[in-house]
Amino acid sequence: MTRVESGAGRPAVRVALLGCGTVGTEVVRLITDQADELTARIGAPVELAGVAVRRPHRHPWLTGNFGHLVTTDAAELVARDDVDVVVEVIGGIEPVRGWLLEALKSGKSVVTANKALLAEDGPTLAEAADASGADLYYEAAVAGAIPLLRPLRESLAGDRITRVAGIVNGTSNFILSAMAAGGASYADALEEATRLGYAEADPSADVDGYDAASKAAILATLAFHTRITASDVHREGMREVSSAEVAAARRLGCTIKLLAICERVVDTAADGSVSESVSARVYPAMVPDSHPLARVDGAFNAVFVEAEAAGQLMFYGQGAGGAPTASAVLGDLVAVARNRVGGGRGPRESAYASLPVRPIGEVPTRYHVDLEVADREGVLAAIAGEFARHRVSIAAVRQTGGVNGAVDGDSGQARLTVVTHSAPEAALSATVSALLDLDHVKGVAGVLRVEGLGRTVSALGMGE
Template sequence: MNALRVALLGCGTVGTEVVRLLHEQSDELAARVGTRIELAGVAVRRPRRHPELGDLVTTDASALVARDDVDVVVEVIGGIEPARTLLLEALKAGKSVVTANKALLAEDGAALAEAADASGADLYYEASVAGAIPLLRPLRESLAGDRITRVAGIVNGTTNFILSAMTASGSSYADALDEATRLGYAEADPSADVDGYDAASKAAILASLAFHTRVTSADVYCEGIRDVSAADIAAAAGLGFVIKLVAICERTPADGTYPESVSARVHPAMIPAGHPLASVDGAFNAVFVEAEAAGQLMFYGQGAGGAQTASAVLGDVVAVARNRVVGGRGPRESTHANLPVRPIGSVPTRYHVSLDVADRAGVLATIAGEFARHDVSIAAVRQTGGRGDGEGDARLVVVTHEAPEAALAATVEVLSGLDAVRGVESVVRVEDLGRTAPEVGT
């Protein structure tokens, strides 16, 4: 090959860094690959913002993708459309695709994979999860000979920054979000991050690769951090835990009710302060992988940022270029396991339930009875406030043993309707994530 010609779709924060790295590392990339990697064109919506691109810039993305001199299409525009249409056009024409589009992959990655298989083109997407951290390639290739049982981690830097700030300073969620916005870690509309949707898309991609099963964003249970309070953070610290927004993907053996299955969920959780994920602060990401032979592995680093994500994009471009030079093909989609996705209601975990209750005799027995009636076993109970004289309110904290989500939800619904319960202040899951959790004193 005289050169590998790249069409770049989008030139925002990540796209600008891709252009810079392609230019600055041109000679070194050519030496690594065996041919030069050149920009054929860059599709943007507002060309006047990119005078440095000169004749490379265009507003007609479809025409750029269709050009005969384009070998690889790199997409960093995000969203579902027009990205999906453009990438399908490229793949059907036999052009390899490198994308950072987690939302598209989580919603309709199967269509892209099928189009790549049909034409023999490559589809790479390392940059879609955890920024610069090499994670997807190890799952897809390095651990291909092993059986992965769990992938759990912090995959959204914005929420991790907010929760880290709340933990460090005792600030409220609103104050921590304001600080994240001021420093540029949170978007003007932070919904995709703080409501968990960004992490859910990444969880779908991780589960699909780890368990050789198609998992979409619709299969991922999703709960954000808006309701996490400073009181929750303090309660967790008092028990030897830290609250993080975690993505947890698990492969579960068959039992008497369900066949072998997978689950994927994103939600705030208390994790032991001694777990490696508990020390991941600020906007960093970390993912904990457990496999039967390899054991426990942890991947840590910058999970976002223009240069960091562009690094992962360029790594994929190099892989595609090498395949083109030698006439090979990259790994294909692996869905041979085709396991069912277990409903969240049947997924067991522990819970920390905080209740505002009437300060009178018999309340604890009533509440304990409701937990027992729904087969939710209590590990510990703590009461604060109140004088035992029937006047005023008290705060009751119940920590459970593992119980299905549906059983706990039913318990909380009943408790919230009891006269003795003034309100259910919070319900936070407790996850040990493969490490022994601290004992919770009574």
């Protein structure tokens, strides 16, 4: 083939692969099965120099077909002079951080899918890459096969991004979709996700929001040219989302999603001066059914990007899995290999803005609050008084039970659902705490945020 011969005679780009689980196995398969096409695209062949795994006996396919390349000494593989690019799909912080830093310091380019490491110490890796002139690519760290990071870093480099928000964890989205579609409880939906392989034996990283928080840190860093770490991201999980809250969202014309939201916040002072900050947060929230994110079901991911010139962009697709993630890894590998063959360099870290992180208490949002109250005169007035005292405006109130029917078998008890207008998080949180001190309030059945995401929320008379 003429296309393949275009790379003939040029030195091969030698790749060290760290890790060969679900994703790594697909990376090996793609490199070998598409060898001719990769040569044509890059201008030189791509060869595996070695594959580091902890326990070779757990990888019979790898050892059976590439036994001569397998090693248990990742540090030695990374240090080899014949390695040009290190591809890492192990995950975790240590000892991976040391291996990647060693690779970058020695001038080897790095392709990684390690969201946790990037969210914790991405700047250190970026500085090492800058110092040596090596490339650091990590498209596979967020949203699997969806091309998202490169558009943020390159395609939208000339625009001003104002918001990046979406669903970046497939496991949590599968669970919430199952709860919404069939009325399943959280426990039953999690069990189904585990049976189908979407959830790990320990699902904490997914359902407690750690995975999404790491991804939010990476997205905010790229979008707002500011170093954001996972510790800067306000994080809440979805374990407490109940079937009753899912039903309440449906009545509002909404769907509950675990969202990662990164925003540029602009404040104008009384003297006319303008200041900017960054808000990065992860939590379950009601999303209007009119918004495209509400229709993202199953284990799929979707992210909305809003920019001043480009407007709204949506990125949608499979956010996890061996083949989709390996596709993103190979895309990065082609990019860094082209740079090595052609003598170029990929984009450098851009952190010139250094915007402060806005405390969650200052972030404006809206609440949906379910209250169990005594069914007697003056209750609504007392509750409304607490909202007013904390300067939180009520958008709508709905009562169930009471004179229209008992709640939980108690004829003297009713349930009030309150939906607020936008107010600072701290004021809303303080209001809920104050309500618990009222004699008329028996308990708070649930609290969820309502995110308009740029769309009008019409249910219960609530507008944007």
